[in-house]
Amino acid sequence: MARTMTIPQQTAGDEAGSGARKNRLSREVVLAAALKLVDDEGLEALTMRRLGQALHRDPMGLYRYAANRAALLDGVTELVLDELAIFGDDPDWQGQLRRIAHDLRLLALRHPNVVPLLVTRPLSTPLGLRPLGTLRPLEQILGLLIDAGFTASNALHVYRAYYGFLYGHILNELQEFIVDPDENEALLRLGLHRLPPKEFPRLRALAAELADYDGAAELDEGITILLSGLSAHLAAPLIKKV
Amino acid sequence: MARTMTIPQQTAGDEAGSGARKNRLSREVVLAAALKLVDDEGLEALTMRRLGQALHRDPMGLYRYAANRAALLDGVTELVLDELAIFGDDPDWQGQLRRIAHDLRLLALRHPNVVPLLVTRPLSTPLGLRPLGTLRPLEQILGLLIDAGFTASNALHVYRAYYGFLYGHILNELQEFIVDPDENEALLRLGLHRLPPKEFPRLRALAAELADYDGAAELDEGITILLSGLSAHLAAPLIKKV
DNA sequence: CGCCTAAAATCTACAATGTAGACATGCCGG
DNA sequence: CCGGCATGTCTACATTGTAGATTTTAGGCG
Numbered sequence: 424m425a426r427t428m429t430i431p432q433q434t435a436g437d438e439a440g441s442g443a444r445k446n447r448l449s450r451e452v453v454l455a456a457a458l459k460l461v462d463d464e465g466l467e468a469l470t471m472r473r474l475g476q477a478l479h480r481d482p483m484g485l486y487r488y489a490a491n492r493a494a495l496l497d498g499v500t501e502l503v504l505d506e507l508a509i510f511g512d513d514p515d516w517q518g519q520l521r522r523i524a525h526d527l528r529l530l531a532l533r534h535p536n537v538v539p540l541l542v543t544r545p546l547s548t549p550l551g552l553r554p555l556g557t558l559r560p561l562e563q564i565l566g567l568l569i570d571a572g573f574t575a576s577n578a579l580h581v582y583r584a585y586y587g588f589l590y591g592h593i594l595n596e597l598q599e600f601i602v603d604p605d606e607n608e609a610l611l612r613l614g615l616h617r618l619p620p621k622e623f624p625r626l627r628a629l630a631a632e633l634a635d636y637d638g639a640a641e642l643d644e645g646i647t648i649l650l651s652g653l654s655a656h657l658a659a660p661l662i663k664k665v
Numbered sequence: 666m667a668r669t670m671t672i673p674q675q676t677a678g679d680e681a682g683s684g685a686r687k688n689r690l691s692r693e694v695v696l697a698a699a700l701k702l703v704d705d706e707g708l709e710a711l712t713m714r715r716l717g718q719a720l721h722r723d724p725m726g727l728y729r730y731a732a733n734r735a736a737l738l739d740g741v742t743e744l745v746l747d748e749l750a751i752f753g754d755d756p757d758w759q760g761q762l763r764r765i766a767h768d769l770r771l772l773a774l775r776h777p778n779v780v781p782l783l784v785t786r787p788l789s790t791p792l793g794l795r796p797l798g799t800l801r802p803l804e805q806i807l808g809l810l811i812d813a814g815f816t817a818s819n820a821l822h823v824y825r826a827y828y829g830f831l832y833g834h835i836l837n838e839l840q841e842f843i844v845d846p847d848e849n850e851a852l853l854r855l856g857l858h859r860l861p862p863k864e865f866p867r868l869r870a871l872a873a874e875l876a877d878y879d880g881a882a883e884l885d886e887g888i889t890i891l892l893s894g895l896s897a898h899l900a901a902p903l904i905k906k907v
Numbered sequence: 908c909g910c911c912t913a914a915a916a917t918c919t920a921c922a923a924t925g926t927a928g929a930c931a932t933g934c935c936g937g
Numbered sequence: 938c939c940g941g942c943a944t945g946t947c948t949a950c951a952t953t954g955t956a957g958a959t960t961t962t963a964g965g966c967g
Binding site: 535538539542543545546549550551552555558559561562565566569575576578579580583584586587588589590591592594595597598599611612613614615616617618619622623624625626628629632633641644645647648649651652653655656 | 777780781784785787788791792793794797800801803804807808811817818820821822825826828829830831832833834836837839840841853854855856857858859860861864865866867868870871874875883886887889890891893894895897898
């Protein structure tokens with residue numbers, strides 16, 4: 424399950440690229456390079472030409488590993504989601520869900536530029552046609568819940584509530600924390616200061632609170648609330664667990 | 666609040682464009698046309714040239730109403746969010762939050778192509794520098810909660826949990842319902858059928874369940890769970906705070 | 908009425924993108 | 938050695954955002 428794959432060997436070998444030509448290309452290498460590009464310089468930096476020059480290859484050659492740019496993006500999201508480990512056999516499903524939530528959060532913080540892909544790519548692809556790597560978490564979590572005693576139908580509901588909340592939290596957190604860590608607080612306050620005081624009194628009053636945001640704690644709280652709520656509403660195997 | 670603006674008069678009148686030249690342009694008209702374009706043909710159809718020809722104007726002229734394409738996108742999200750009405754003076758904050766959730770859900774269903782903007786644009790703009798129309802819901806909901814008796818800090822927490830869940834739900838729902846309503850179910854099942862049965866047994870077994878998804882009910886359930894959980898965890902004015 | 912200036916509209920141009928299609932070049936079995 | 942096929946490489950083209958020059962329009966003033 425847990426693949427946690429890292430970039431094979433020569434991650435960058437950027438400009439010098441003396442003898443980098445030789446080594447055979449593979450889908451994994453291409454995707455890894457693409458991911459690195461996105462992580463380092465943002466989504467719009469991932470162009471065929473730039474990726475080609477990062478790999479010291481002709482841009483056209485990349486079409487052998489991804490049918491087009493969209494497929495490349497899908498590949499990147501798949502690669503990132505592969506970093507997420509889900510163990511379907513853990514009887515402590517609540518603990519498992521909690522751990523996964525934190526893992527996914529950290530993953531999002533590690534690859535903030537990929538998050539837009541994570542949330543928007545599925546919007547333009549019918550569920551059944553998505554890359555398998557994207558669907559695997561869904562399947563595994565369903566398995567986890569069903570094994571824990573939920574009916575298939577309820578497992579789906581739980582999954583939806585859970586993942587919905589999870590993605591929502593990630594979006595929230597990434598919005599409030601600026602990527603640039605230096606002028607973070609300054610920019611934040613400066614930005615808030617720009618707001619007309621009469622129209623945005625509470626927002627401005629919360630500047631300090633907004634500045635230090637403990638995402639992990641907030642996420643954990645939310646998960647707790649959600650899980651207890653779910654246990655109460657659905658005939659939950661929570662009691663059976665102990 | 667609720668503006669629900671439509672394009673003034675001549676919505677399309679494409680090539681003929683007899684006397685359409687006359688009427689003065691305005692930011693609202695431009696944004697409305699842009700929104701229509703996105704609604705009708707998707708995000709990537711919104712190019713300067715296409716928008717220009719939809720308005721029978723030179724594409725360059727549009728830069729008078731939006732500094733660049735990104736600003737145009739921001740304008741569209743602002744316009745869409747303007748459709749959401751929030752009344753800060755309602756003492757029944759839970760009912761209010763529930764209503765807003767449903768309204769936002771319907772809004773997302775009305776403008777599915779705009780949802781990617783709604784969730785990703787804020788990721789690339791520091792909170793304080795976002796279009797005011799985007800921040801207004803936040804401010805208003807904070808007001809609602811504070812008026813209801815929450816401390817400012819707790820109001821922020823509630824807001825985060827609430828909006829997080831809400832956005833998550835919307836993403837979930839839009840992912841599962843294909844935009845094209847005709848071959849929806851067929852495509853879905855066909856898509857699922859493509860999945861390797863050994864790897865995705867539960868997902869495939871849930872095909873029927875996935876096909877009829879009552880988003881409103883699911884959202885309502887989730888909100889209920891969330892609100893009760895929040896009331897329990899935060900010293901909530903639900904039980905009449907001292 | 909005639910002109911002159913500022914603003915608004917339009918045109919031209921350019922760099923960058925995704926990608927089709929033609930071309931070259933290596934590799935490998937006969 | 939030689940055909941053929943996979944694999945790289947080059948050129949070309951349509952489309953994009955947008956800078957800058959150029960034209961057209963509007964309006965004040967003698």
